[in-house]
Amino acid sequence: xxxxxxxxxxLVQSGGSLRLSCAASGRTLSGYVxxxxxxxxxxxxxFVAAASWSGGSTNYADSVKGRFTISRxxxxxxxxxQMNSLRPADTAVxxxxxxxxxxxxxxxxxxxxxxxxxxxxxxxS
Numbered sequence: 001x002x003x004x005x006x007x008x009x010x011l012v013q014s015g016g017s018l019r020l021s022c023a024a025s026g027r028t029l030s031g032y033v034x035x036x037x038x039x040x041x042x043x044x045x046x047f048v049a050a051a052s053w054s055g056g057s058t059n060y061a062d063s064v065k066g067r068f069t070i071s072r073x074x075x076x077x078x079x080x081x082q083m084n085s086l087r088p089a090d091t092a093v094x095x096x097x098x099x100x101x102x103x104x105x106x107x108x109x110x111x112x113x114x115x116x117x118x119x120x121x122x123x124x125s
Contacts, residue, residue, distance in 0.1 A: 009119030012123035022096030034079040059103035
């Protein structure tokens with residue numbers, strides 16, 4: 001049974017930074033694309049970023065390009081999301097996701113094999 005556990009959320013002022021972490025346990029997610037989604041209050045869950053197993057292929061939502069960076073450490077079975085220049089519109093619950101597909105497929109949301117339970121990020125103005 002694979003579990004994804006997010007950490008690093010919290011309250012930050014507009015323009016600040018946070019780094020989210022997601023650790024997988026239960027098995028090594030060899031070959032899996034890992035990524036992040038978010039869901040703001042009253043809105044649907046949306047894609048944020050994804051990274052291939054090697055980390056050589058990444059994909060970002062237009063709204064976070066240039067501000068967020070996804071990375072992974074396969075030795076630690078973990079993926080990270082460095083979030084800079086945060087805005088109040090970035091306030092959401094951030095979910096870690098894993099998919100045995102591609103970054104494009106994960107971005108579409110059509111195949112997600114594992115979800116984390118989420119971590120709350122609140123950006124104050």
